[in-house]
Amino acid sequence: MMISGNSPYDRPYAMYTPDGRLLQVEYASEAVKYGSPVVAVRGKDFAIMVARTKDTDPLLDPIEKIHMVDENIGAAGAGFTGDINLLVDQARVEAQRHRLVFEDPIDVKSVVNHLGQFMYSFTRYGGVRPLGAALIVVGSDRIGKHLYQLDPRGLILSGKALAIGKNSEDAIQLLKAEYKQDMPRKEALDLAIRALSKAEDGESPIEVGVALGKTFKKMSLEEAKRTIM
Amino acid sequence: MTTIVGLKCVDSVVLASDSRASKGGMIGSKGVKKIYLIDETKAVAIAGQLSDANYLINLVKAEAKLMEFNRGFPLTVKEVAKLLSNMLYSGMRSYAPFITEMLVAGVDDSGPQLFEADISGAVTDENFTSSGSGSPMAYGVLESTYRAALTPEEGVEIASKAVKSAIERDPGSGNGVQILVITPKGAEWHNMGGA
Numbered sequence: 060m061m062i063s064g065n066s067p068y069d070r071p072y073a074m075y076t077p078d079g080r081l082l083q084v085e086y087a088s089e090a091v092k093y094g095s096p097v098v099a100v101r102g103k104d105f106a107i108m109v110a111r112t113k114d115t116d117p118l119l120d121p122i123e124k125i126h127m128v129d130e131n132i133g134a135a136g137a138g139f140t141g142d143i144n145l146l147v148d149q150a151r152v153e154a155q156r157h158r159l160v161f162e163d164p165i166d167v168k169s170v171v172n173h174l175g176q177f178m179y180s181f182t183r184y185g186g187v188r189p190l191g192a193a194l195i196v197v198g199s200d201r202i203g204k205h206l207y208q209l210d211p212r213g214l215i216l217s218g219k220a221l222a223i224g225k226n227s228e229d230a231i232q233l234l235k236a237e238y239k240q241d242m243p244r245k246e247a248l249d250l251a252i253r254a255l256s257k258a259e260d261g262e263s264p265i266e267v268g269v270a271l272g273k274t275f276k277k278m279s280l281e282e283a284k285r286t287i288m
Numbered sequence: 289m290t291t292i293v294g295l296k297c298v299d300s301v302v303l304a305s306d307s308r309a310s311k312g313g314m315i316g317s318k319g320v321k322k323i324y325l326i327d328e329t330k331a332v333a334i335a336g337q338l339s340d341a342n343y344l345i346n347l348v349k350a351e352a353k354l355m356e357f358n359r360g361f362p363l364t365v366k367e368v369a370k371l372l373s374n375m376l377y378s379g380m381r382s383y384a385p386f387i388t389e390m391l392v393a394g395v396d397d398s399g400p401q402l403f404e405a406d407i408s409g410a411v412t413d414e415n416f417t418s419s420g421s422g423s424p425m426a427y428g429v430l431e432s433t434y435r436a437a438l439t440p441e442e443g444v445e446i447a448s449k450a451v452k453s454a455i456e457r458d459p460g461s462g463n464g465v466q467i468l469v470i471t472p473k474g475a476e477w478h479n480m481g482g483a
Contacts, residue, residue: 161367166359166361201361201397
């Protein structure tokens with residue numbers, strides 16, 4: 060995209076350009092493209108997400124990429140870590156709020172709607188910064204397994220296969236070419252890993268989030284291969 | 289005052305009530321409605337202060353509809369009962385209790401459901417239950433005739449007998465029996481008449 064050098068429109072946070080754009084929000088979307096990618100695939104009775112842990116330094120523990128929201132929901136983000144953590148925290152609080160009111164786990168769409176509104180609110184007020192993060196939310200609830208994607212505009216997408224972060228277009232290209240309706244779990248995991256590798260190669264361990272039955276579980280790739288049989 | 293009864297049957301729930309509204313020692317109304325639909329497959333039977341109960345039901349109906357629009361599928365019966373009980377509880381805790389007891393009944397994904405929520409916000413899961421001044425008489429019938437795996441027709445018969453027994457001996461209950469049968473397909477009213 061074009062970065063306008065001396066444009067006065069990219070400074071106030073919630074101000075339109077004459078052609079109807081919100082530059083701060085667009086810049087936030089750019090930030091997402093620097094984040095390490097996340098890929099998610101949904102099948103008939105399951106949904107999975109994969110991401111590579113960031114190994115920053117041999118002396119440091121790898122930074123976890125997939126976060127538990129509740130027993131039945133997980134999320135992984137691309138973009139500024141602090142912004143992702145804020146979103147995950149919001150999701151966790153909303154999930155527990157629902158449990159307090161209903162004594163039942165929250166459904167995936169309600170969490171995503173809440174996060175979408177939260178992110179959107181940063182595009183409407185001055186003095187705030189749109190969150191530089193996109194999020195993939197995977198989970199299981201009474202009506203099925205779900206994949207959702209959120210971006211800095213507060214846009215909510217759901218689908219059968221999603222990717223966010225660095226080179227996500229490459230991952231999406233592979234997903235488009237090879238995704239099949241009602242894929243077996245093993246094939247879906249394999250496709251997700253290959254799509255992730257298209258976007259980012261690396262040596263660090265891959266984390267897998269699996270929504271199966273009533274729960275969402277975070278695990279290593281080896282464990283995932285055993286679990287989803 | 290009042291007699292209300294609820295019982296679980298096979299794939300269905302039955303709610304029954306009398307039709308009398310009492311005003312002190314007087315009969316305030318002879319044809320009052322005590323069973324309210326929340327949606328096509330959920331309903332609440334009320335005992336106690338009519339105004340309090342109506343207020344809570346209106347709020348829960350609105351909340352249930354909003355939640356269904358937002359998340360794309362309806363509330364469970366338990367969720368409706370919890371919404372009501374949360375308001376009852378906060379009422380009790382703020383020294384302005386809602387003077388009402390409610391039977392929340394319906395059919396959802398997990399089958400027929402029946403809950404009772406009282407003035408304190410306590411919710412209990414029941415197979416059959418009764419509330420109101422006529423409940424001791426109604427319980428006599430329910431305890432001796434209720435069994436698992438009743439057909440809806442049998443349920444209607446038992447519920448109607450329970451409310452009628454209460455009407456015979458409880459001065460706070462009377463003026464005919466109203467019955468609602470809820471199945472997965474929807475709710476059906478039975479008016480047993482009488483004054």
